Amino acid sequence: MERMKRDAYKKRNQSLMMYTAAALLLGLGVTYAAVPFYRAFCGATGFGGTPMVSQGRFEPSRLVPISYFGDTGSRIKRIRVTFNSDTSDSLPWSFTPVTKEIHVLPGETALAFYTATNKGKKDIVGIATYNVAPDRIAPYFAKVECFCFEEQKLLAGEEVDLPVFFFIDKDMLEDPAVKDVEEVVLSYTFFSARRNEKNGQLEPDTDLSQYTVGMDLPDLK
Known part of the structure; x- marks a missing residue:
């Protein structure tokens, strides 16, 4: 037992x-x-500023430039992408696009650079917001690599190059509202970073509700 x-x-x-x-x-x-x-x-x-990624959107088969319309065989015009930059008044930085413009086909990847220089006398952390115009092209403007909403700490007098790797989704050709868009503006604005009182994370020192993607620049025809 x-x-x-x-x-x-x-x-x-x-x-x-x-x-x-x-x-x-x-x-x-x-x-x-x-x-x-x-x-x-x-x-x-897109939480935390992470560029949104659709399922299968970055597959190699989708990153192929489209030169002709399949149904008519007519040639597709390249889209002119220009780059804009700005900084808040409280941030002593010089921030300019190295690449002024790029002409791309739908589905074609492209790489552009911005340069940021801290002209202040102390180290500063900055964070950039971005906008795409016209706003109707925003769902098709895909950034594979981007510095937006990422902390950028520059030492006093330091200069850095900031890359943007992107493409315009070829699905735009099936959307009557955007298939004829010939010009796109990608705009970044750098702000000093502030600490969020609720979650402790660093964020742009501005009203983020005023920087909805694709809504800040005038619509282009």
């Missing part, structure tokens, strides 16, 4: 140890998965 009790306690302790080990492994798994899950969430929702 006593032996049966000891065997029962032994089995119960072994089961408890297995459940505990499983719980620890699960906890570790969730911890390590939290970072990629957060990144995936940001990419899907």
Whole structure:
């Protein structure tokens, strides 16, 4: 009888140890998965300023320049993309586009650069917002790599190059509202960074509700 009790306690302790080990492994798994899950969430929702990524949008088959309309065979005009820059009055930075303009086809990737220089006497963290015009092209303007909404710390007198890698989704050709767009303006504005009182994160020192993507610049025809 006593032996049966000891065997029962032994089995119960072994089961408890297995459940505990499983719980620890699960906890570790969730911890390590939290970072990629957060990144995936940001990419899907735009949370935290992360450029939104649609499922399959960056597949190689989609990043192919389209030169002719398939139904008519007529030639597609290149889209002129110009780059604009600005800084807030409180930020002692020089911020200019190195690339003034690029002409791209739908589906064609392009790389442009901006230059930022801290002309102040102390190190400063800046954050940039961006806008695309005309606003109706914004859903098709995809930034693969961008410095918008990322903390940029410049030492006093430091100069950095900031890249923008983008393409205009070829799906625009199927949208009557934008298929004839010939000019696009990509505009960035740098602000000093401030600490959000609620979540402690750094953000542009401005009213972000005034910087909805594609809504700040006049519509282009």
